[in-house]
Amino acid sequence: xxxxxxxxxxVNSLSGLLFGELVLERSYKTLTQPVANLQTKQVxxxxxxxxxxxxxxxxxxxxxxxxxxxxxxxTIRAFSDAxxxxxxxxxxxxxxxxxxxxxxxxxxxRIEWLRDNRxxxxxIPAAEEQPAYIYQRLGRESDIKQFSKSSVVxxxxxxxxxx
Numbered sequence: 001x002x003x004x005x006x007x008x009x010x011v012n013s014l015s016g017l018l019f020g021e022l023v024l025e026r027s028y029k030t031l032t033q034p035v036a037n038l039q040t041k042q043v044x045x046x047x048x049x050x051x052x053x054x055x056x057x058x059x060x061x062x063x064x065x066x067x068x069x070x071x072x073x074x075t076i077r078a079f080s081d082a083x084x085x086x087x088x089x090x091x092x093x094x095x096x097x098x099x100x101x102x103x104x105x106x107x108x109x110r111i112e113w114l115r116d117n118r119x120x121x122x123x124i125p126a127a128e129e130q131p132a133y134i135y136q137r138l139g140r141e142s143d144i145k146q147f148s149k150s151s152v153v154x155x156x157x158x159x160x161x162x163x
Contacts, residue, residue, distance in 0.1 A: 054090045056099055057083060060109075067103045075107040075126040082109045082124055088149040089156065097160050115160045122152055 060082055064074045082101075089096050100112045107126030112119065119137040124147075132147035136155050145151055 054086065054096075056086050056090070056096075056101070060086065060101055063101050063103060063109075070103075072105060072107045072126070074103050074109060077128055078107060078109045078124045078126050081132065082111060085111070085122065085124075085149050085152060089153060092153050093156065093161075097156065113156060113160045118159050120152070120155050120159055122147065 060079070064079055067074050086099070097113050097115065100114070102110045102112070104110055104123075104125075108130075109124045111122045111124070113121075117137075117139050119135070121135040121137075122132065123135065124132045134145040134147055134152060134155055136143050136145065136159055138159060145155065
């Protein structure tokens with residue numbers, strides 16, 4: 001046996017009490033209000049700045065509403081990809097150039113930025129199996145690139161925002 005355990009005295013907190021003796025009674029008062037009410041009825045204030053939606057996303061929502069009753073309305077996939085792209089562009093490029101929006105005839109979206117003889121066009125198709133792509137044109141030269149949000153920002157910086 002462990003020698004340290006042998007040195008400990010066993011203490012019985014109830015030793016000395018005989019059966020039938022009264023133990024001190026504790027009195028507990030019930031709360032007049034449930035604890036949840038004490039927490040939820042507290043007034044909490046915070047200064048929150050209202051963030052306004054970028055104008056281009058408001059325009060995209062309007063375009064979706066216009067196209068809602070057509071033969072091929074804008075699909076959820078195309079709309080959500082376009083919103084994610086435009087929010088990313090707005091976040092990275094604080095002063096992003098104004099874009100033109102158009103629905104294609106199959107439920108997809110085309111987003112286009114123009115400056116002089118330069119064009120960046122992002123085509124977001126309706127179906128998941130069809131890949132989105134970036135079409136860029138500089139004067140008479142054109143190129144098609146694979147789509148990603150960062151590649152769109154890079155194309156905007158190098159083509160549209162370049163002096």
